[in-house]
Amino acid sequence: MSNTVINVVKRNKDELKKxxxxxxxxxxxxxxxIYGQAEKPLSIKIDKKNFKEILKNRSMSNIIFDMHFKEDGREKKETTLIKEFQKDPISADFLHVDFIRIQMKKEVxxxxxxxxxxxxxxxxxxxxGGVVQRGLRELRILCLPTDIPEKIVxxxxxxxMGQSVKVSDIIPEEEIKILNNPEEVIVSIIHPTHLVVEQPVAEEEAEGEEPEVIAKEKAAEKEEQ
Incomplete structure (x- = not known):
């Protein structure tokens, strides 16, 4: 799998203001x-249309980006993975994306x-006559960037009926290590009367909620909005 090349622009001081x-x-x-590798965070901006086209019909978890930009008049490149992103809950447009610097020969x-x-x-x-109840929908893994799978099936x-699939039941490729607790449940088949149904949020509680945050993992630092 080859890296995905994308041109980005380093944000200037005015573009970092409130x-x-x-x-x-x-x-x-x-x-x-862009964070990581004991370097200073780098604030950038990405063309929305181009970014959405790159992500089309692809899993975001295993896209390795070669990000090209200019800094102090010199051409530079950062190799990254998506660490976290935020989306508008109504339009589904990206509000912000955090990338983590990686080294191709170092596990991530x-x-x-x-x-x-x-x-x-x-x-x-x-x-x-049972029903499927989902538990974990994502797994934390450790491997080389080139070994990151699109998904685990x-x-x-x-x-x-009554059986469950736990993390310990998942046998990944030998180059991939799963970091979750082995006892965590991924999926179960239960009797319909045991199915837990989420209660709707009361209208007065829903008011004033923050925009939806869809995150892979919290980054260590946040830009000033």
Missing amino acids: NASRRLRAEGFIPAT ETTVSVSILNEEEAVGVKEG YDIKNLE
């Missing part, structure tokens, strides 16, 4: 920050989604 991020988004940019910790196959064909569902066709 409310500057909102103006950048109105101009078609996504504010972003990241998260990947878990995809469950044959939910409707599972023995406990088809023959036992698990087939539950033979899963019976």
